[in-house]
Amino acid sequence: MNQLTAWGKSIQFLLGLQNQDETLPDVKEIQIPIRNGNLRADWYTPKTKSLGTIVTINGLAPLGNRDPRFIIVNKSLSKLGYTVISPFFEEICDYKISLRNIDDIKDSILYISGKKEISPTGKVSIFAPSFSGSLSLIAASDKQIAERINTLCAIGAFTNVDDIIGNLFANQNLDEYGRMILLLNFLPLSIGENKSLFKAIKLAILDNYYKYKNNLLEPHYSKMKKADRDFFENLKYDSAFRMKHWEIILKKGGKNRNLLTALSVTNYIHSLNLPILLIHGTTDDVVPANESLLLHQKLVALGVECKLCITSLISHGDTGFSFKTLLEVPKLISSFSFFFLKAYDR
Known part of the structure; x- marks a missing residue:
């Protein structure tokens, strides 16, 4: 995939998010074994040859991977040509914040990347909003997990x-x-x-x-x-x-x-070494945009390939991008093109 194609995918993705069809498509449901049992997950298969595998990590919401907004995200990513695996993280969906959240994400990444029929190259990319974006960054600081990840997009994540x-x-x-x-x-x-x-x-x-x-x-x-x-x-x-x-x-x-201490991304920054996209809303009323700005500065100083997009087009950890001002759309297109280019399995 070249840069021009990645821009096209980014535009297609943002247009897809404007779709109000929240219907769950015909997806295959699989079980992901984790150290504390199993997680069910929805497997979205693209109609064309897969460009790569993206794992979407739901935020603190009871419907989790089947939250209407998240279904739209998953469908949009799949329509681009990516295989999408979207697990239902029971602990996160039940509003339980613990170290198990991080372990569940790690176990999911290891299992999904290890299944040839899902991820032929043995690598996945991560798309995670809000609290789960921070958890995913912490999980990716583990060298064994990082080796299985092409890139990571965190929307509205916190640092401390x-x-x-x-x-x-x-x-x-x-x-x-x-x-x-x-x-x-x-x-x-x-x-x-x-x-x-x-x-x-x-x-x-x-x-x-x-x-x-x-x-x-x-x-x-x-x-x-x-x-x-x-x-x-x-x-x-x-x-x-x-x-x-x-x-x-x-x-x-x-x-x-x-x-x-274990839930602060700050404490793992020196172990992060993979392409990262940080997106944050300027009017985020949960996590200030300065959190992503600070994280971006620290990662760039360490030589990590990291792109930052702070935009007024979203609120906290949102997955629905409004086109209320066209002036910021090119910045979003450029940012997501970075993610889709890195998520492409060569």
Whole structure:
């Protein structure tokens, strides 16, 4: 594939993302063995000879690989001529943030790249938005995994997890969906177990995602103890209250501290050595675009082949690119052409 062809693929991809058809096509469902069981995955087969294999890693959303927006992405990549494997990462889809997330991504890459009928060359490329973009970067810092990857596209990824959590807790104007997911995972480190409270947080997240008319939270909320309801309201609306608990979490040592350290891409930068595309929305209300800018600067300084695109055409970790201003479209085309050129299996 030459540069001109890659530009054409990029234009075709961006046009494909404008398609509103969220119907799941006729895909083959396969099982991917991981160290903790199996993951189901959708296998999109192109109509022409495959240009290469792309593994798409879903973000923190309950529908995962079958989120309507992600189906459109997978179909668009397949229509370009790429084989697409899109696993359903159960832990990530259940809003569970842990080191297992990284292991599941690694195991998936090893299995998919090792199947000749899926990846004849033994290599894949990675397309991952949001939280999963950062997890994929961490997974790719493992030399054994990096050897199986042609290139990696991370959309709206973070560099330092401490900064992101602190920012979301402190700034009331930022995205509540992301904040509640972080509270669900890290607040137990401050207050311990409280089934009623954490159920309320989980239901609030699901209501935010599905946009239910009759929400799931209300029936449970009405039965909660007053103390738990007050605590929940403080979590939603009082940034000082949240920050007090974040400070408690940061003071914790042992496994708690190790998890936060292990989730920061910053700590793996020196082990990253493969072509990387970073895309970030200027108005991202979960992870500031400065995170990708900082990561790009560090990677380039280390001699890593890395391309950065900061654009107003997307929000946080989004996979739907709006053409609301044509001035930025050429930059997006150039960026994705970098990814498609590197993803091409020669």
